[in-house]
Amino acid sequence: MEPIKVLVVDDEPNIRDLLSTSLRFAGFSVHAVGNGVDAISAAEKGNPDIILLDVQLPGLDGFSITKKIRSMGMDIPILFLTAKDQTENKVLGLTVGGDDYMTKPFSLDEIVARINAILRRSRQVETEDAVLEVGEVRINQDAHEVFVNGNEVDLSPTEYKLLRFLMSNANRVLTKAQILDHVWEYDFNGEMGIVESYVSYIRKKLDPLTAEPVIQTKRGVGYMFKSTK
């Protein structure tokens, strides 16, 4: 099975490295470039399955790059990255087909989830299943729905992202630092106590519906989502 190829286009080296590292770790084959010209030639030669494209680039901007790539007859889905301020509206009109966009700063886990969602829809390549089921808990990633033994549970966006991250790493201990780095936005500079808070929120909502607690505390280390089987 061929790995899924992702082309990352961003002029900030920090973001580029951040994305490259996490996406490789998530199992993708990554090629990262820093400007529009390289992006176009990389798209042409590398034939990626999806492109992560920063809209605000010096020189050739995201809009021109998109036009150019489309005009080459390549139907590669694009996940646009944009700052949350007013420039957000510039993205409007770009998401055709299965495209989508995300605002900076993003969370790394969310990036992976969105990539998989896009690939699932355009289904050019086989990717992860939309349903993530571990033990008594089931997540439908297309609908953002969470079920515990058949009962739907309503989670806030952050609660949902945290649960998804824990479940996709089930039976593996995750440190609070790891959780913070993957679930929260990369510029978050708060305390790790927030992870404790959100684990508490999730437990309060899920545990009344399960036979045994789903999230285990590994004291001094971190947390682990435990599958009972």
Added chain:
Amino acid sequence: MEPIKVLVVDDEPNIRDLLSTSLRFAGFSVHAVGNGVDAISAAEKGNPDIILLDVQLPGLDGFSITKKIRSMGMDIPILFLTAKDQTENKVLGLTVGGDDYMTKPFSLDEIVARINAILRRSRQVETEDAVLEVGEVRINQDAHEVFVNGNEVDLSPTEYKLLRFLMSNANRVLTKAQILDHVWEYDFNGEMGIVESYVSYIRKKLDPLTAEPVIQTKRGVGYMFKSTK
């Protein structure tokens, strides 16, 4: 099952790419050309199921292309594209048989809907069903009628398009950007708040007739049409 073949004829590269990408994503096999001569030879050789034809073309115009194609004995339905300010009478003389026309700028979802409607009438190929039914809501796409548990509901054109888009992506969360880019005309440059407004309009009309709300808000993500089954 063979994909349905669409021939796109437009001299503006942007529109050509926009249509190509969207229609391919919608499952069509697309061939795009930029002038009348290429259009005729492509129609002859490619044997498309339907042609999207811009009326205002430099050189050989839409009228001549249509005459030529018809004179070759090809009974291909044509969806004409025309600027809104252009006298629509010109086009009216062209639409024979199952033909139809749309004004630019159009919405991407509407283009797909029109193509399916034309193919449905010409019956040359099997296409989507005219009736779209999800949960308690049923849409007759040929008549543009909406029924909720048997009661007809009167929707404005935009309300109808939005509902159709949500329903054809039932049980999948759609971001406001995706909704705006598919339902509104491609040159719309307003705010995303308009999606909220129209969701509100639809809810006010549909919810009194349903057992539970049909459109769910996924806070921080977007909207989803929920089927109760």
Added chain:
DNA sequence: CGAGTTGCTGAGAGATTCCTGATAACCCGT
């Protein structure tokens, strides 16, 4: 056992997101 450390959770301030009524501009057919 006792002290220190680590984790849990309720309360609450502040921020964000969403809903909806009001309104103006627009289009279209009469």
Added chain:
DNA sequence: ACGGGTTATCAGGAATCTCTCAGCAACTCG
């Protein structure tokens, strides 16, 4: 030109979410 329906914007307020903090509980280890 008029009137009705439609589209798009805006602002106030409601609902929800985020994050922090503080006190308490639970655990560890000397």
